[in-house]
Every structure is written in structure tokens, then in C-alpha cells.
Amino acid sequence: MSEHVVSAKTYIAVWLTLLVLTGVTAGVAFINLGPFNTIVALVIATFKALLVVLIFMHVKYTSEKMVKVVVVSAVFFLLLLLGLSLADYTTRLL
Amino acid sequence: MADSPIAVEHHNPALKHHFADMEQQREASSLGMWLFLATEIMFFGGMFCAYLIYRLWYFPDFGAASNSLDITLGAVNTAVLICSSLTVVMAVRAAQLGKRQQQVIYLALTLVLGLAFLGVKAVEWTSKFKEHHIPGPTFNFEGSIPSHPDQPVDQHHAQIFFSLYFAMTGMHALHMVIGVGIFSYLLYHAWKGTYTPEYYTPLENSGLYWHFVDIVWIYLFPLLYLIDRKK
The missing domain is CATH 1.20.5 (Single alpha-helices involved in coiled-coils or other helix-helix interfaces)
Incomplete structure (x- = not known):
């Protein structure tokens, strides 16, 4: 149901999470994790993309x-x- | 036709005759938008694929070239786009709740954030231009491999990085410019009160487009700016 109205609280929580993860991904890049630097960066980016798709783009709520x-x-x-x-x-x- | 009981029962002026009801109409348009976004994923996917292969081959040179990008501006732009995604969902929500004034405010904020992103991008590109990091006959990249400071960077490999950088951020910026155009149109219609809780499909679908462009940047930021930054 695309007319499902998501609460403003949910949107703000997702927004804050996305901002924090942006900081985390930039910070982690300066720590030496060997080959895991790339993996961590991609995992964080994918988690952020998932949040945007499911909540902001309403895929979680669509019937x-x-x-x-x-x-x-x-x-x-x-x-x-x-x-x-x-x-x-x-x-x-x- | 006007005497038909079905037509009389739910007559919403926005409902086209080939849909059973508003919900079906809304979902059909959303499905169409997602099909378009699927083609967009494959469009950007080609560039991401080229990027991944060259990065794998020329990782040290890509690291050196990536280190010349301004990480602060890249992170700020990521935050700007994330904020614009919030204003977009809030604008859609305002339409769902029938709040015209909020719709207008959130759409105007989205436009401001979108233009801010493009402004930062222009600053970044200008400095790349001054440093001769634009691929072409005047391309010149001085630097050494991050993990081996005594090893100079291969000019050709660095040039491939910057070709991909400008192709990917350029196509992304083009999508942003188109998005700014679409959202100006939406702002005008929101101002006129076109979008109601029964009909806000253009807002919803343009929102999907905007979020998609945001997601592309969510991947571009770590892939282009954060290669081999470790000390």
C-alpha cells in the first residue's frame, strides 16, 4: 500500500543513521584493515542503500x-x- | 456511462477509466517507475563494472589518484544528499497528509540542497581542472603510491581513474540537474495545490528517482574518495 503514511520519527531515525554511517565510513578508511577496508566500505554503503530502498522508497510498506x-x-x-x-x-x- | 453504478460509486477526477480504483492506479505507476529505475541501475552498473575491473588491475595508482580528491567535500556532499532525501520523504508525507504549506517548504529545501550539492561538485571539478587532472592532452598527475612513497604513479593508470571519476560523477551530476528540473516543476504544482492525499503520484515517483540518485552517490563516495587512505 503506497499510501501507508510512515511516521516522521521513523524518517528522522533513518536520516540520523545514514549521517552517522557516512561519518563511520569516512573514519574507517583511515584505519589500516588490509583488504577489509574495501569490504567494510561496501558493507556500510549497502546497508545505507538498503535503508533508503526499504524506508524512504517505501518498498517495505508496498503491498x-x-x-x-x-x-x-x-x-x-x-x-x-x-x-x-x-x-x-x-x-x-x- | 454516467448512469453506470460503478462509475457513480467512486468518481475521483484523478482516476483514469482503465484502473479499477485509486490504489491500483497508484501501484501501477509506482511499478512503472521501478522498472525505469531498474534500467538506470544497469546504466550505472556498466560504469561501476569498468571501475571495479580497472581498480583491481591498477589498485596502487587508483589509490594515489583517489587520495588527491578532497575527502571533506565528498563527505559533506554525501551528507547534503542524505538531508535532501529526508526533505523529499517529508514532502511526500506532507502530500499524504494534505498539508500544502509543508509540501512547498520541503520541496524548496530539497531544491536548495540539490543545488548545494551541484555547487560543491563545481568547486571540486574546478580545482581538478586547475591541477590538470582532467583526462586529455594536458593531463598531468604528480604523486607516488600511498603505501610505497618511493614509487611514482603511472600517468596512464591515473588518467583512467580520472576518466572514470569524471564519467561517473558527471553522469550522477547530470541526474541531479534533471532532478532539480523535476523538483522545480513539483514545487510549482505543490504551490498551486495540485497534490492531494488522493493524488500525489508525480511527487511519489519523482521521490523514488531522487532517492535512486542518492543511492548512486552513497556508493560513489566510498569507491572514488576512500581508496587506500589508511596511514
Whole structure:
């Protein structure tokens, strides 16, 4: 149901979380975690994106299942593109 | 037709005849918007893919080039976009609750934040231009690999980083410019009182677009600005 009215409190909580995570991701970049620097940055970015999609973009509240199908399949095809390309380029011996 | 009991029962002037009710109409338009966003994901996905492959190949040079970007401006711009996403959801909420004045205020704030983002971006690009970091015949990048200060940066690899940087932030900024145009239109209509709790589809769908552009930046910030920053 897209007319579901989300409380202003929820929106502000999400907004604060997003701001804090922006600070965290910038701060963590200066700490040496070896290869985990990239992983931590991507995990934080994905968590932030998830918050935006579910709450701000109302995917959590929609009763239209096709919207969820479109979102999941779009992400799936993106991961297919990135995953298979990287699987190729990282295993080439040339 | 006017005598048909169905037509008489729910006659909302915004309801098009091929939809059963307002809810179905709203969900159909939202689904269409999401399909458009799926194509946008694949559009940006191509650039992200190119970026990931080159980053994997030329990681040390990418780190050096990334370190020349202003992390403060990048973080501030991330915060600006996150704030604009909040004002967008608040504007949609105001429409759902039928509060015209709040709608106008939140949409105006969104426009201000969107323009602030573009302003910061212009400052960043100007400094890159002055430093000769724009890919082309005058490209020149002096620097060394962050983890090996005695090793100079490969100019070609640094140039690839900046090509991707300008392609990705440029396409993102173009989306922001289009977003500012769309939100100016929405502001005008919100001012006229076009959007009501029964009909605010343009606001809802433009909001989805704005959040999508925000998400792209949420990924661009760590990927472009935060490579190999560790001390």
C-alpha cells in the first residue's frame, strides 16, 4: 500500500543513521584493515542503500509484490554483471 | 456511462477509466517507475563494472589518484544528499497528509540542497581542472603510491581513474540537474495545490528517482574518495 503514511520519527531515525554511517565510513578508511577496508566500505554503503530502498522508497510498506520482484531482479542482474565480469578478469593469466 | 453504478460509486477526477480504483492506479505507476529505475541501475552498473575491473588491475595508482580528491567535500556532499532525501520523504508525507504549506517548504529545501550539492561538485571539478587532472592532452598527475612513497604513479593508470571519476560523477551530476528540473516543476504544482492525499503520484515517483540518485552517490563516495587512505 503506497499510501501507508510512515511516521516522521521513523524518517528522522533513518536520516540520523545514514549521517552517522557516512561519518563511520569516512573514519574507517583511515584505519589500516588490509583488504577489509574495501569490504567494510561496501558493507556500510549497502546497508545505507538498503535503508533508503526499504524506508524512504517505501518498498517495505508496498503491498504490490511486483515492485519487490523488480527490485530483487534488478539487483540480481547487476550482481550477475559485476560477479561474472570479475570472475573472468580476476582469473585471467594474461 | 454516467448512469453506470460503478462509475457513480467512486468518481475521483484523478482516476483514469482503465484502473479499477485509486490504489491500483497508484501501484501501477509506482511499478512503472521501478522498472525505469531498474534500467538506470544497469546504466550505472556498466560504469561501476569498468571501475571495479580497472581498480583491481591498477589498485596502487587508483589509490594515489583517489587520495588527491578532497575527502571533506565528498563527505559533506554525501551528507547534503542524505538531508535532501529526508526533505523529499517529508514532502511526500506532507502530500499524504494534505498539508500544502509543508509540501512547498520541503520541496524548496530539497531544491536548495540539490543545488548545494551541484555547487560543491563545481568547486571540486574546478580545482581538478586547475591541477590538470582532467583526462586529455594536458593531463598531468604528480604523486607516488600511498603505501610505497618511493614509487611514482603511472600517468596512464591515473588518467583512467580520472576518466572514470569524471564519467561517473558527471553522469550522477547530470541526474541531479534533471532532478532539480523535476523538483522545480513539483514545487510549482505543490504551490498551486495540485497534490492531494488522493493524488500525489508525480511527487511519489519523482521521490523514488531522487532517492535512486542518492543511492548512486552513497556508493560513489566510498569507491572514488576512500581508496587506500589508511596511514
